[in-house]
Amino acid sequence: MSVALKKSRFDGISSRELAQQLICKEKCRLKLPSWFATENIYYPNARQIEQTSSEITARYKSEIAEGKSLLDGTGGFGVDSYFFGKKIERVIHCEIDEELSQIAAFNFEKLGALNIRTQTLDAMAFLQQSPTTYDWIYLDPSRRTRQKEKVFMLSDCIPDVTQHLELLFRRSSNIMLKTSPLLDLSVGLRALKFVREIHVIAIQNEVKEVLWVLNSGYKGAVSVKTINYRKKGSDLFNFDLSQEKRAIPDFSEPLKYLYEPNAAIMKAGAFKLIGVRYLLKKIQEHTHLYTSEIPAAFPGRQFRILKNLPYSRKEIKATGIDKANIATRNFPEKVAAIRKKLKIKDGGSDYLFFVRDQKEKLRVLFCVKV
Numbered sequence: 001m002s003v004a005l006k007k008s009r010f011d012g013i014s015s016r017e018l019a020q021q022l023i024c025k026e027k028c029r030l031k032l033p034s035w036f037a038t039e040n041i042y043y044p045n046a047r048q049i050e051q052t053s054s055e056i057t058a059r060y061k062s063e064i065a066e067g068k069s070l071l072d073g074t075g076g077f078g079v080d081s082y083f084f085g086k087k088i089e090r091v092i093h094c095e096i097d098e099e100l101s102q103i104a105a106f107n108f109e110k111l112g113a114l115n116i117r118t119q120t121l122d123a124m125a126f127l128q129q130s131p132t133t134y135d136w137i138y139l140d141p142s143r144r145t146r147q148k149e150k151v152f153m154l155s156d157c158i159p160d161v162t163q164h165l166e167l168l169f170r171r172s173s174n175i176m177l178k179t180s181p182l183l184d185l186s187v188g189l190r191a192l193k194f195v196r197e198i199h200v201i202a203i204q205n206e207v208k209e210v211l212w213v214l215n216s217g218y219k220g221a222v223s224v225k226t227i228n229y230r231k232k233g234s235d236l237f238n239f240d241l242s243q244e245k246r247a248i249p250d251f252s253e254p255l256k257y258l259y260e261p262n263a264a265i266m267k268a269g270a271f272k273l274i275g276v277r278y279l280l281k282k283i284q285e286h287t288h289l290y291t292s293e294i295p296a297a298f299p300g301r302q303f304r305i306l307k308n309l310p311y312s313r314k315e316i317k318a319t320g321i322d323k324a325n326i327a328t329r330n331f332p333e334k335v336a337a338i339r340k341k342l343k344i345k346d347g348g349s350d351y352l353f354f355v356r357d358q359k360e361k362l363r364v365l366f367c368v369k370v
Helices: 015-031 046-051 055-064 079-085 098-111 123-129 165-171 185-191 241-246 263-268 273-277 313-318 335-342
Strands: 069-072 090-094 116-119 136-139 174-179 195-203 206-215 223-229 234-240 257-261 281-284 287-292 300-310 323-329 345-356 362-369
Touching: 015 046, 055 079, 055 174, 055 195, 055 206, 069 079, 079 090, 079 098, 079 116, 079 136, 090 098, 098 116, 123 165, 136 165, 165 174, 185 195, 185 206, 195 263, 206 263, 223 263, 234 241, 234 263, 234 273, 281 345, 287 323, 287 345, 300 313, 313 335, 323 335, 335 345
Parallel strands: 069 090, 069 136, 090 116, 136 174, 195 223, 323 345
Antiparallel strands: 174 206, 195 206, 223 234, 257 287, 257 300, 281 287, 300 362, 345 362
16 A cells, blocks of 8 residues: 555654655655755655756756855755855845745755755845845746746746846846757847857756856857766767857768767757867768767767668668667658658667768668667
């Protein structure tokens, strides 16, 4: 019988609430190990746990900010505030949800984060009311509408920071903004002002956060910093947008080795520069895969090409492959349609890349991981 159906052994705590605490604590085992390992932590609902930053990304953010004061205007469960507080002397945690604000305050005490002060207020209203300035302001606007629909455009998020930039820059010269991984970087650049840096953070090849660092009056080149945290170690690739614009790639038919950039690099749009930096050839302008005759260290997946075939049902069937990992790049058909047409199951050690080559021909690259 589940805990939720049993009578609670704790006064003032229902069985349902106890079950929620156990479920949410377990969700934090890997995502928030500091909370998981601390006694008497109180957890909000599962959705709020899912939406909060992980310790990995929160710690990364804390390395960007510096100074003595920071306002976290969308504090939530308090993970980002906690890690900012390890580096910043005074942190203000603003959260409009009264219950979540109380939970964060309670947990900060249990975690020993005594330099964080909570405010149960809308951050924009708080900044309007108070003339206090901060070394940094951090915002992670809600990407759900009041009707609970998911959104990613800046103007659809709450708060819409594009409408509050003047106020934000009156209160701080340094703004850090977290946006949806779905937001196109060019769209963000047009909507924001004084962008100095863009950070793209991936964990095990899945983009988790895109961060924008805005400095009042900044007019220089925009620096893009990418990181992909692997199970062991991490891959970094940094550049500025002008370098990507100037880069001139070399092209080639697929050679012996194939390279697929990690998700953070792909999101950052370093489609030309990544090949130039690593002395690799690109298969086609819009096919963002790279190739070489000899193996090279690379921030992404690496494969050895066993066969390079035309996209032909007959030739593919002749290989005898009925199970493989499939990916498409600049290809007119979706993976699901290809699987159905060719009757290829998912999984195994073989990888099939369906691509368009330099001659605009559709090809299938049979590969194994290096």
